Amino acid sequence: MGMHIVVCVKQVPDSSQIRVHPVTNTIMRQGVPAVVNPYDLISLEEALRIKDRFGAGITVLSMGPKMAAEALRKCVSYGADDAILITDRVFAGSDTLATSYALSSAIRTIGRDRPVDMVFCGKQTIDGDTAQVGPGVARRLGLQQLTYVSKIEAVDPGTREIVVHRRAEGGVQVMRTKLPCLVTMMEGANTIRFAGMDDMFRAARYDVIEWDHKAAGIDDIARCGLKGSPTVVRKVFAPQPRANKAEIVETAGRSARDVADALLQTLFARHPELEEEIGP
Amino acid sequence: MSSEEHARAPSAAAPRRADGADLGAWRGVWVNVELERGRVHPVSWELLGEGRKLADHLGVPLSGVVMGPDDDATGEACAEAFRHGADTVRVVRDPVLAHYRTDPYTQALTELVERNRPEILLLGATTLGRDLAGAVATTLGTGLTADCTELRIDDETRSLAATRPTFGGTLLCTIHTLEYRPQMATVRPRVMAMPKHDPQRTGVVVEERVALAEDDVVTKILAYIPDADADKAQLAYADIVVAGGRGLGKPENFRLVRELAEVLGGDFGGSRPVAQAGWVGADRQIGQTGKTIRPKLYIAAGISGAIQHRVGVEGADVIIAINSDPKAPIMDFATYAVVGDALQILPALTEALRERLGRRVAA
Numbered sequence: 001m002g003m004h005i006v007v008c009v010k011q012v013p014d015s016s017q018i019r020v021h022p023v024t025n026t027i028m029r030q031g032v033p034a035v036v037n038p039y040d041l042i043s044l045e046e047a048l049r050i051k052d053r054f055g056a057g058i059t060v061l062s063m064g065p066k067m068a069a070e071a072l073r074k075c076v077s078y079g080a081d082d083a084i085l086i087t088d089r090v091f092a093g094s095d096t097l098a099t100s101y102a103l104s105s106a107i108r109t110i111g112r113d114r115p116v117d118m119v120f121c122g123k124q125t126i127d128g129d130t131a132q133v134g135p136g137v138a139r140r141l142g143l144q145q146l147t148y149v150s151k152i153e154a155v156d157p158g159t160r161e162i163v164v165h166r167r168a169e170g171g172v173q174v175m176r177t178k179l180p181c182l183v184t185m186m187e188g189a190n191t192i193r194f195a196g197m198d199d200m201f202r203a204a205r206y207d208v209i210e211w212d213h214k215a216a217g218i219d220d221i222a223r224c225g226l227k228g229s230p231t232v233v234r235k236v237f238a239p240q241p242r243a244n245k246a247e248i249v250e251t252a253g254r255s256a257r258d259v260a261d262a263l264l265q266t267l268f269a270r271h272p273e274l275e276e277e278i279g280p
Numbered sequence: 281m282s283s284e285e286h287a288r289a290p291s292a293a294a295p296r297r298a299d300g301a302d303l304g305a306w307r308g309v310w311v312n313v314e315l316e317r318g319r320v321h322p323v324s325w326e327l328l329g330e331g332r333k334l335a336d337h338l339g340v341p342l343s344g345v346v347m348g349p350d351d352d353a354t355g356e357a358c359a360e361a362f363r364h365g366a367d368t369v370r371v372v373r374d375p376v377l378a379h380y381r382t383d384p385y386t387q388a389l390t391e392l393v394e395r396n397r398p399e400i401l402l403l404g405a406t407t408l409g410r411d412l413a414g415a416v417a418t419t420l421g422t423g424l425t426a427d428c429t430e431l432r433i434d435d436e437t438r439s440l441a442a443t444r445p446t447f448g449g450t451l452l453c454t455i456h457t458l459e460y461r462p463q464m465a466t467v468r469p470r471v472m473a474m475p476k477h478d479p480q481r482t483g484v485v486v487e488e489r490v491a492l493a494e495d496d497v498v499t500k501i502l503a504y505i506p507d508a509d510a511d512k513a514q515l516a517y518a519d520i521v522v523a524g525g526r527g528l529g530k531p532e533n534f535r536l537v538r539e540l541a542e543v544l545g546g547d548f549g550g551s552r553p554v555a556q557a558g559w560v561g562a563d564r565q566i567g568q569t570g571k572t573i574r575p576k577l578y579i580a581a582g583i584s585g586a587i588q589h590r591v592g593v594e595g596a597d598v599i600i601a602i603n604s605d606p607k608a609p610i611m612d613f614a615t616y617a618v619v620g621d622a623l624q625i626l627p628a629l630t631e632a633l634r635e636r637l638g639r640r641v642a643a
Contacts, residue, residue, distance in 0.1 A: 013447075100418060127447060129569065130426040135382070135414025144498055145382040145415060148407045163502065169321055169406050171506035173379065177499040187562055230423030230460040236446070236453045239587055246601055246610075246617035259618055260628035263600065264636065266616060267577075271598055274577055277519050279637055280545045 002055035003117040003157050003179075005047045006107050007080065008137065009040040009062050011071035012127040036071045039122030041078075041192040042185040046152060047120050048079045048193065054157050056117075057081050059110055063091055063102050069208040077195040077203035084110065088212040093226035096128070100136025101223050102216065107141060109217035117157075119143060119182040131184075138182035146177065150186045303399075306461035309335040310398040312389070313344045313361050313369075314408055316380055317504065318353035322474070322517065323404035325364040327467060329475025330431055331402055332365040334440070337433045341367040343398065347388050349378040362483040365475050369485050370396070376492040379501040380408050386415040388490045393420060395488075398462050400440050402431075405466035417464050423457030424464040429471055429591060439463065445568050445591055470516045470572040470595065515564060520546025521575045521596075523566050524554060527582020527603060527622055531559040536626040537581060543633045546575070551583045567592035579629075581622040585610025602626070 013032045047058050059082040060075040062068050072083035086106050094102065107116060119141070121134035131147070138145035150172060151165040160179040165172045167186055195203070213221055222228060251262040268275050311331045314321040328344060335342035344361035348354035350373035358369040370392055376384045389412065393401060401416075403409040405427050417424035430443040434456065440463040443454045457463040515521065522544065524537040534550070541548035548564065555565035566573055568588040574595035581602040583589060590613055593599065601614035602622045611617050618625055 096414075096424065097418065097421065126569075129445075130424075131410045132414040132417070132424055132426060135411060136418040138382075139386075139415050139418040145411065146499075147382075147411045165505075167407050168316060168380065168504075169408065170317070170319070171504055173501055174503040174505065175381075175499050176502050230421070230457050231425060232456050232458055233453050234441075234456055236451055238450075239452055239591070245612055246599075246614035248606070248611075248617050248619060256620070256624035256628035257632065259620060259625055260632040263616065263618055263629070264632055267598070267600070271577075274598070277576055278544050278546075278633065279640075280542060 002057070003050065004057045004059070004111075004114045005050065005118045005120065006110060006116050007040070007044050007047050007058060007060045007075070007120045008103055008122070008133070009044065009060055009071060009075055010037045010122070010125050010127075011035070011062065011064055011068040012037045012125055034067065034071065036074050037122050037125045037127075039124055039126070039185070039187065041122075042187060042189055043120035043122055043183065044075055044078060044080065045190045045192045046183070046185050047118070049190070050118070050152075050155055051079065054155070057114065059084060061086070061103065061106055061110070063087070063094070063099060063106075066210070069210070072208045073203045073206055076206045077200045078193060079196070079199050082209065083206065084209045084211060086211045086213070086216045088216075088224075090213050090221045090224045093229060094224060095229035095231045096130050096132035096136060097230055098224055098226075098228035100133050100140055101228060102213070102218060103133065104137045104140035105218045106211065106216040107137065109211075109215075115180075117160075117179045118162075119180070121182065121184050123148065123184045123186060134182060134184040141180075141182070144177040144179075144181035146175065146181055147184045148186050149183050150189055152183070303459070303461055306397045306399040308340045308343055308396070308398040309338065309400045310343050310345055310370075310393075310402065310462070311361075311366070312401070312403040312409065312412070313346045313357055314404050314406060315346060315348045315354065315357045316408060318351070320357050320360060321404055321406055321408075321469070323406060323409070323467070323469040325360070325477075326469070326472040326474055327402045327404060328361060328364040328366055330467065330472045331400070332475065334400060334431060334433055335367075338399075338438070340399070343368040343370055345369075345389065345392060346371040347374075347377050347385060349373065349375050358485050359482075362481050363477050363479055365478075365481075367483050369483060370488050371485060372488050372490050374490065374492045376494050376497060379504070380412075381497060381499050381501070382411055382415050383499065384492050384497055385412050386419060388488075388492065389416050390419045391490050392488055393462060401462040401464045403464070403466050405468040409466055413464060413466050420462070422460040422462060422464060423455075424466070425455045425457070426466050427471075428465045428467050431465060431467070440465065445588075450587055468572050470574045473574070473595070515547045515549055515566075516571045516573055518547035518573065519575050520544045520577045521549060521566070521573050522546060522579045522581065523549040523551065523583060524559070524581050524622070525551035525583030526553050527584070528554070528559075529582075529623065531557070533623055534559050536623065536630070540579065540626050540630045540633075543630050543637070544577075546577070549573070551589055552586075580610055580614070581626055583610060584608045585613065 124131035148167040153163040344366040425442040522541040549566040550560035578596035599614040601617040
C-alpha cells in the first residue's frame with residue numbers, strides 16, 4: 001500500500017494559443033486546446049517516482065467544469081490510481097482563496113478513507129500564474145509547506161521525514177521536515193514519463209469520480225465561488241498600443257557594418273550617457 | 281471565471297472579517313522588507329517607492345516590516361527602509377527567523393497585521409515573498425493579487441486597484457479587495473522603479489515581539505548552497521541586456537548574442553520560445569513569465585515582441601530591435617529599429633563596439 005499522495009491539477013487553455021478578438025477585445029477561447037497545466041505534470045512525475053520507489057497510492061484531484069475530467073484521465077494514463085473532479089456551480093468564479101478552500105475540503109474528505117501523507121501542487125498555473133493555491137491548501141490543512149522544490153533528496157516513509165532542495169533567490173535551501181507536507185516542484189526537476197500501454201488502456205476506460213460540494217465535504221457554500229472570493233475583478237482590458245513607433249535606422253551603405261556604425265552613431269549621439277555604461 | 285461573473289458579485293455587503301471590525305479601522309500601507317541571509321532583496325525598496333505613493337495618496341504612514349535574527353544586518357535593513365521612504369519600521373528580531381521558513385515567518389507577519397491593522401500589505405513576488413504571501417493571506421482570509429504591474433488607489437472605494445497581466449500576458453485585469461483587509465499584493469522585481477535613496481532620512485523603529493520557539497518549527501535548514509553567480513549582478517538588475525529570439529534560427533547562433541553582451545559589459549537572455557527550446561536556461565527567459573528587466577539599454581535580436589515579452593522589457597530606457605520583419609510587434613515599442621538579418625548585424629555591432637572601445641583605451 002505505502003503512502004497516499006494527492007496531486008492537485010488544473011485543466012488550462014494552452015495560453016500560447018489564446019488570441020484576443022481585435023474588435024471586441026474579448027478572449028477567443030474557441031478552438032484553444034485544453035491541456036493539463038504543465039507545472040502540475042512536473043509534480044505528478046515526482047509523485048510517480050515516489051510510487052515507483054516505495055509503492056504509493058496516487059489520487060489526482062481537480063476543481064473545474066465537467067470537461068476537466070479529460071485532464072484527470074490524462075493523469076491516470078501516466079500512472080495515477082484514482083481521479084476525483086470536484087465540479088459544482090457553487091465553485092464558479094472562485095479566486096485563489098476560495099479555490100484552496102474547496103480543494104482542501106476535498107483532500108480532507110479523501111483522507112477520511114486513507115490518510116494523506118503528501119500533497120503535490122503545480123508551482124503555478126499558466127493561465128492564472130498566481131502560485132497562491134498551493135500555499136493556501138498547505139495552510140488550511142496544516143501541512144508543512146515546501147514550495148519551489150528543485151529536488152527531493154530523500155523521503156523516508158518509516159520515519160516520515162523528507163529532505164528537499166528549495167530554490168531561494170540567491171541559492172538553494174536544503175530543508176528537512178516531516179510528513180504530511182505539501183510540495184510544489186520547480187521546472188527542470190524532471191520530465192513527465194511516457195504513458196505505458198496498460199495505463200493508457202486503463203485511463204480510456206476509467207470513470208473519473210465526480211463530487212459536488214456536498215460529496216467533497218463542504219458545508220459552507222458561502223466560502224466557495226464568487227461569494228467566498230475576497231478579490232473582485234473589475235476590469236479586463238487589452239494593453240494600450242504604444243503611440244511611438246520605433247525610429248528605423250537607415251544607412252546609405254548596405255553592409256551589416258554600415259548599419260551597425262549608423263546605429264551606434266545615432267545611439268551615442270542621442271544618449272551620450274550610455275557611452276559611460278558600455279565596456280566589459 | 282469571466283469578468284462578467286465577477287461583475288455580479290455583491291459589493292455592498294458588510295465587511296466580512298471575522299472580528300466584524302469596520303474597514304476604516306484598517307489604516308496604513310505596509311511593505312515586507314525581504315531580508316534573507318543578511319541581504320535585503322532590492323524589490324523591497326522598489327515596493328517602498330510604490331508604497332510611498334499609495335500612502336501619500338491615502339494620507340497614511342508607510343511602514344516597512346523587517347523580520348530577521350537580532351544582528352547588524354537586521355538593524356541595517358531597518359535604517360535602509362527609512363532611506364527608501366518608510367516612515368516607520370516594525371521589526372521582529374528573533375533567532376528563529378535566521379533562515380526563511382514558512383511557519384515562523386507566517387506566524388510573525390500574521391500577528392503583526394492583526395495587531396496593527398494596515399489596510400495594504402505589499403510583498404515582492406520572489407520565491408520567498410510568494411510563499412509567505414500565500415500563507416499569510418490564507419491565514420488572514422483576505423484577498424491577494426499576484427504579480428501586479430500597476431498599483432493605485434480607487435478614490436471612490438478607497439481600495440487598492442491592482443492591475444496584473446492575465447492569460448499569459450495577453451490581457452490585463454484590475455483586481456480589488458473591497459470587503460476584506462488588508463488588501464494584499466505582490467509585485468515582481470524590477471516592475472517598479474527604484475525610489476531615490478535619501479541617506480539623511482530616518483524614522484521610528486517599533487520593536488515587535490512574537491512568541492516564536494525553535495522547538496515548534498518542524499522544518500529545519502540543513503544547509504544552504506549559494507548559487508555560483510550569487511555575487512554577480514543578476515539579469516533582472518543588469519544595466520545592459522542583449523537578448524535573442526527565434527529569429528536567430530538555431531541554438532548555435534546564440535553565441536552572437538553572448539558576444540555582443542560581453543563586449544557591452546552587459547548580460548544576456550532569451551525570449552520565451554527559445555528558453556522553452558533550451559537555447560538558454562529557464563532563468564534567462566525575459567518576459568512576463570520570466571524575468572522583468574529595466575536596463576538602460578536593451579537590444580532584442582530576432583525577437584518578434586509578443587505582449588508577454590513586451591511587459592517584461594518596457595521599463596528599459598532605450599530599446600533597440602533588430603528584426604528582419606518591419607511589421608513585427610516589437611517595432612511598436614522599440615526606440616530604434618534596424619530592419620535586417622540579426623545574424624549579420626549582431627557580429628557587425630560587436631566588431632564596431634570593440635573598435636570603439638579600443639580607441640577609448642588608446643585615447
